[in-house]
Amino acid sequence: MKYVIISFMSFMFTLAGFSAEIVIDMLNKRDDGQRMVYSKDVANIAVGDTIKWVPKDGGHNVEFIAGPSGFELPPKSYINKEVAIKFDIPGIYLYVCSPHSIMGMIGLVVVGDDISNKNSISGVDIGGKGSRKLKALLSNL
Numbered sequence: 355m356k357y358v359i360i361s362f363m364s365f366m367f368t369l370a371g372f373s374a375e376i377v378i379d380m381l382n383k384r385d386d387g388q389r390m391v392y393s394k395d396v397a398n399i400a401v402g403d404t405i406k407w408v409p410k411d412g413g414h415n416v417e418f419i420a421g422p423s424g425f426e427l428p429p430k431s432y433i434n435k436e437v438a439i440k441f442d443i444p445g446i447y448l449y450v451c452s453p454h455s456i457m458g459m460i461g462l463v464v465v466g467d468d469i470s471n472k473n474s475i476s477g478v479d480i481g482g483k484g485s486r487k488l489k490a491l492l493s494n495l
């Protein structure tokens with residue numbers, strides 16, 4: 355039994371060593387025809403993973419506006435600059451492109467399959483198309 359526990363623990367440590375980096379592009383137009391959009395609407399990642407946002411087109415950024423309790427909102431990123439954020443707290447995170455949020459340029463990050471803060475995220479008022487898109491994305495979680 356002791357051996358089983360030890361080998362299980364070393365397996366978990368091995369897993370913990372492989373945190374992934376996910377890339378999301380900031381785009382003027384996506385393959386599906388949507389304009390002013392991130393390449394992924396919802397990113398499902400594991401605790402400890404990092405997401406890197408890359409400005410493929412100009413005029414965009416990443417501004418976090420909500421997350422699980424304990425998450426300190428980072429400063430909004432500079433327009434046209436790459437930004438990377440590591441996620442250590444499970445839950446749903448909401449971010450927008452500052453100039454295009456009302457045009458629907460928003461995204462969700464779901465860390466560790468935890469959607470327990472869904473209600474608090476749904477209470478965020480982005481405005482315009484951003485609000486409608488948030489409602490649609492949350493209804494699919």
Ligand SMILES: [Cu+2]
Pocket residue numbers: 390391413414415451452453454459
């Ligand atoms: Cu934008």
